Amino acid sequence: MYIVTCSWSESMDKSLQTMEQRGDSDMSPTSGVLQILEATLNVLADSVLHEQPPVRRKKLEHLVSRTSCSHLNYCEIIFTSS
Numbered sequence: 001m002y003i004v005t006c007s008w009s010e011s012m013d014k015s016l017q018t019m020e021q022r023g024d025s026d027m028s029p030t031s032g033v034l035q036i037l038e039a040t041l042n043v044l045a046d047s048v049l050h051e052q053p054p055v056r057r058k059k060l061e062h063l064v065s066r067t068s069c070s071h072l073n074y075c076e077i078i079f080t081s082s
Contacts, residue, residue, distance in 0.1 A: 005070060008040075012030070015032070037067070037070065041068065045064060
């Protein structure tokens with residue numbers, strides 16, 4: 001869970017730095033971050049939907065919730081910077 005959050009944060013920081021260095025409002029550097037985040041959410045959701053032991057299911061549900069929160073933060077950044 002921690003690795004997913006750190007990876008998202010680092011990727012987002014790099015994409016925002018790239019945008020700042022360019023000095024424009026082109027959001028294309030953040031597209032890759034969104035694609036990776038969506039793929040991660042899909043994998044996590046699929047894992048939760050399959051038969052999992054109760055403890056593992058709870059851990060996976062928590063991870064999906066945390067990653068979804070990252071996705072919402074990403075969207076907020078995109079819309080406020082536009």
